[in-house]
Amino acid sequence: MATIGEHLAAAVERLRASGSESARLDAELLLAHALGVERTTVIAHPEGSVGPEAAARLLGFVDRRAAGEPVAYIRGLKEFHGVAFAVDARALIPRPETELLVDLALGTIGERLGRAPRPPGTPPLAVADVGTGSGAIAVALAVALRRRGMLGEVEIVASDASGDAADLARENAVAQAVGDRVAVATADLLPPPGSPAGLVVVPARFDVVCANLPYIPSAVVPALPVAAAFEPPAALDGGPDGLDVIRRLLAVLPERIATAGVALLEIGDEQGPALRAAAADKLPGWDVRLEPDLAGTPRVAVLAAPLDPAASLVPQA
Numbered sequence: 001m002a003t004i005g006e007h008l009a010a011a012v013e014r015l016r017a018s019g020s021e022s023a024r025l026d027a028e029l030l031l032a033h034a035l036g037v038e039r040t041t042v043i044a045h046p047e048g049s050v051g052p053e054a055a056a057r058l059l060g061f062v063d064r065r066a067a068g069e070p071v072a073y074i075r076g077l078k079e080f081h082g083v084a085f086a087v088d089a090r091a092l093i094p095r096p097e098t099e100l101l102v103d104l105a106l107g108t109i110g111e112r113l114g115r116a117p118r119p120p121g122t123p124p125l126a127v128a129d130v131g132t133g134s135g136a137i138a139v140a141l142a143v144a145l146r147r148r149g150m151l152g153e154v155e156i157v158a159s160d161a162s163g164d165a166a167d168l169a170r171e172n173a174v175a176q177a178v179g180d181r182v183a184v185a186t187a188d189l190l191p192p193p194g195s196p197a198g199l200v201v202v203p204a205r206f207d208v209v210c211a212n213l214p215y216i217p218s219a220v221v222p223a224l225p226v227a228a229a230f231e232p233p234a235a236l237d238g239g240p241d242g243l244d245v246i247r248r249l250l251a252v253l254p255e256r257i258a259t260a261g262v263a264l265l266e267i268g269d270e271q272g273p274a275l276r277a278a279a280a281d282k283l284p285g286w287d288v289r290l291e292p293d294l295a296g297t298p299r300v301a302v303l304a305a306p307l308d309p310a311a312s313l314v315p316q317a
Contacts, residue, residue, distance in 0.1 A: 001049045001050065001051070001052075002049075002050055002055065003046060003047055003048060003049060003050065004031065004035075004042055004045060004046050004047070004048040004049070004050055005046030005047065007031060007050050007055060007058060008027055008028065008031055008042065008046065011026075011027035011030065011031060011058065011062050012024050012027045014062055014066060015027055015062065015065060015066060017066075018065070018066035018067075020065065020066075026065055026071050027062070028042050028043065029071050029075065030058060030061040030062060030065060030071065030074065030075075031050075031058055033057075033061065033074070033075045034050075034054045034055075034057040034058035034061060035050065035054050036054075061074050068225075068226035068227055068229065068230065069227065069230050070093055070227040070230055070231075072087050072093045073087060073088060073089060073093070073230060076088060078093055078094055078134075080094035080096075080098070080099065080136045080140060081099050081102050081136070081140035081143075081144070082140075082143075082144075083136075083139060083140050083143050083176060085134050085135070085136055085139070085172050086134070086168065086171060086172055086175065087134055087168075088168065089230060089231070089232070090134075090162070090164040090165050090167065090168045090232070091133035091134040091160075091162070091164075091165040091168050091169075091232065091235065092133045092134070092231050092232065092235040092236070093134075093231065094133075094134060094136035097266070097293050097299055098136065098137065098212050098266055099140075100291065100293055100294075100299055100300055101137060101210060101212060101264050101266050101299075101300050102137055102140045102141060102144070102210075104264050104291060104300055104302065105127070105137070105141055105208060105210050105264055106141065106144055106145070108208055108262050108264070109125060109127065109141075109145065109150070109154060109208060110148070110150065112125060112207060112208075113125060113150055113153050113154075118153060122153075124152075124153055124154055124155040125153060125154045125155070125207045125208070126155055126157070126203045126205065126206045126207050126208075126258070127141065127154055127155065127156045127157070127206060127207065127208045127209075127210070128156075128157050128158075128159070128190060128206040128208070128209045128210065128211075129141070129156065129157070129158040129159070129210045129211070130159055130189055130190060130209060130210070130211040130213065130249060131159070131160055131161075131189075131211055131212060131213045131214070131235075131245075132158035132159060132160045132165070132166070132169045132184065133160060133165050133168075133169065133212070133235060134165070134168050134169060134172055135158055135168065135169030135170070135171075135172040135173055135182065135184065136172075137158075137210050137212060138156050138158035138169065138173070138182045138184075138210075139169070139172050139173050139176050139178060139182060141154075141156060141210075142154075142156055142173070142176070142178035142181050142182050143176055143178060146178065146181075151178070151181050154181065155181065155183070155200060155203075156181060156182045156183065157183050157184075157185065157191065157197050157200060157202055157203075157206075158173075158182055158183070158184045158185070159184070159185045159186070159187040159189070159190060159191050159197075160184075160186065160187075161186070161187065161188045161189075161234070162186070162232065162234070162235075163186045165232070165235075166184050166185065166186045169182075169184045170184045170198075179198075180199075183197035183198040183199065183200035183202075184197065184198060185197035185198075185202065189245075189248060189249050189252060190202075190206075190209075190249075190252060190256050193256075204256070205256055205257055205258040205261070206256060206257055206258060206261060207257075207258045207261050207262075208261065208262050208263075208264070209249075209253065209256070209257055209261070209262070209263040209264070210263075210264045210265075211246070211249055211263070211264070211265050211266070212265075212266040213238070213245045213246050213249065213265070213266075214234065214235055214236055214237050214238040214239075214242075214244075214245050215238040215242040215243065215245075215246060215266070215267055215268040215271065216236045216237060216238055216242055216268065217238065217239070217240060217241055217242040217268075218237050218238075218239055218240055219240075220242075221233065221236055221237050224236070238268075241271075241274060242268050242271060243267075243271060243274055243275065243278060246265060246267070246275070246278070247278050247282065249263075249265070250278055250279060250282035250283055250303075251282050253282075253283060253303070253305070254283065254305075257305050258305070259305065259307060260304070260305055260306070260307050261304075261305045262302065262303065262304050262305070263301075263302075263303040263305075264300055264301070264302055264303075265300065265301045265303065266299060266300055266301075267290075267298065267299065267300070267301055269297055271298075272290045272298040272301075275288075275290075275301050276288055276290075279301070279303060283303060283305075285306045286303050286304060286305055286306060287303070287304040287306075288301060288302070288303055288304075289301075289302045290302070
């Protein structure tokens with residue numbers, strides 16, 4: 001019976017030959033998944049034995065990964081912002097860079113909740129997650145707010161144009177015990193005011209809007225790593241310059257965001273200037289700043305609505 005170390009070495013060799021740029025990590029995760037243990041166990045106990053059933057499972061996992069399928073889909077799991085999310089082909093796999101958007105949203109929500117006393121009966125802060133996919137942003141926000149004792153003051157509405165993705169988001173919200181604070185709706189961009197989302201009635205305006213919408217230019221999508229071919233194309237393709245869906249959201253923000261509300265939008269590399277131009281066109285009078293990721297690339301556009309709602313109205317020709 002071969003050992004963990006021997007199976008790991010064989011898996012690494014196979015994945016390297018297939019072109020994986022993270023063959024060692026992939027092999028460790030897949031072997032741990034086949035054995036039903038943590039990755040640390042695989043690393044710490046190379047002398048351990050691997051039974052025939054686990055070995056067969058590993059072989060199947062490695063075959064799938066060698067064909068390009070993402071490790072997250074094979075495992076059915078992806079860690080994001082300290083939370084383990086169920087993932088599958090219904091939605092995009094959460095990316096580490098999106099954690100910046102969650103951190104910025106947490107800071108914005110915390111600042112607003114602490115700005116003034118909130119006596120009993122004060123309406124909850126309304127937060128939207130547009131294009132929620134697996135629910136990563138909405139659920140990660142809810143889990144973090146619960147840890148801080150703030151979740152009772154916030155109501156989160158997550159929406160996605162895909163009913164399948166919305167179902168996955170609901171599953172993740174329930175799995176993390178925040179299904180009562182994260183309402184999920186199937187809708188193009190923001191769901192209509194007054195429409196039902198679970199047990200919640202969608203508000204007319206939101207205090208904070210988060211969105212990780214498709215922003216890959218259409219011509220770039222075919223050249224993405226092969227793993228992206230397993231993800232929903234509609235969750236990646238943002239049109240000719242990658243900003244088609246984002247522009248549509250910008251156009252509706254003046255009528256759906258509260259006075260002095262904030263929108264946080266993830267954008268792609270080198271899209272900062274185009275985003276600024278789109279905001280100037282669709283959102284005159286709004287403050288726009290770009291927050292960089294750890295690599296120094298502008299990654300999240302922070303759009304702050306003016307105190308005077310009339311200032312954001314687009315003049316009519």
